[in-house]
């Protein structure tokens with residue numbers, strides 16, 4: 001199908017892009033990798049009046065350290081994260097998830113920030129971001145300087161399936177991930193029917209230990225088993241301050257299976273998905289613990 005007619009602009013700088021977005025108002029949509037937006041337009045599921053193509057903004061294609069955090073710019077592709085030494089050294093959950101995004105074609109083109117903005121409940125990145133406590137940096141061309149940048153915790157950014165909390169005229173400029181301080185590790189486990197498929201079940205696990213080896217911080221989020229990427233706060237809370245053990249991970253796994261609400265569909269029955277959530281939660285935290293202890 002042909003998409004409906006739209007205006008197109010390809011700004012050369014971030015300021016130009018923000019002006020174009022501001023002028024387009026409700027009709028404006030950012031075009032990043034196009035791996036979700038273009039198929040949706042062709043299927044008639046999206047009909048933006050104006051596309052602002054940010055692919056010329058090479059200033060946004062970074063992955064770097066910024067004030068102790070890991071910062072991923074709006075044009076960093078999935079493949080850039082998969083290949084990044086900095087990510088590999090500093091965040092086990094992100095490093096584990098990147099190679100699981102679809103196939104090389106999609107990874108070479110699609111962006112992490114586009115995926116975060118898209119809020120597809122079957123998308124892998126928002127589970128990762130929820131588990132590691134990321135924030136989204138939104139920019140706009142607002143008249144008042146102090147309104148031009150908002151830092152939104154990812155749990156507030158994900159407003160629902162395919163819905164984020166950006167205002168018209170705002171775009172995601174960067175995603176910020178707190179860098180591990182001290183002993184920490186992470187994992188992303190994904191069950192898929194075949195290479196390149198979306199998750200039947202995805203589990204993102206993050207674990208940071210205090211000086212005594214107890215859980216200082218636990219992060220857990222699930223893909224494809226709820227209306228939106230689900231942060232399992234019950235599991236995170238019950239693990240805080242505890243000594244990590246198979247029994248503790250089993251408790252977290254039970255909480256995860258209880259919290260999600262999978263649908264029976266072509267990828268499998270709901271009970272099966274719930275069982276995979278529990279098993280992958282146990283395995284995810286076991287892998288994160290090994291990494292945090294420098295054993296894996």
Ligand SMILES: Cc1cc2nc3c(=O)[nH]c(=O)nc-3n(C[C@H](O)[C@H](O)[C@H](O)COP(=O)(O)OP(=O)(O)OC[C@H]3O[C@@H](n4cnc5c(N)ncnc54)[C@H](O)[C@@H]3O)c2cc1C
Nearest residue numbers: 030032033034035036037102110111114115117123124172
């Ligand atoms: C065959 C196939 C398989 C896939 N499999 C997976 C998978 O296994 N796991 C997975 O997680 N994803 C998968 N995807 C989706 C892929 O990861 C996309 O790259 C991602 O969802 C969107 O990123 P994008 O850069 O392509 O965004 P686009 O398609 O350009 O945009 C998507 C949406 O986000 C908005 N947007 C993009 N960037 C910004 C920004 N900086 N600020 C504000 N809004 C923005 C757009 O306006 C649009 O609404 C798959 C896609 C395809 C085609």
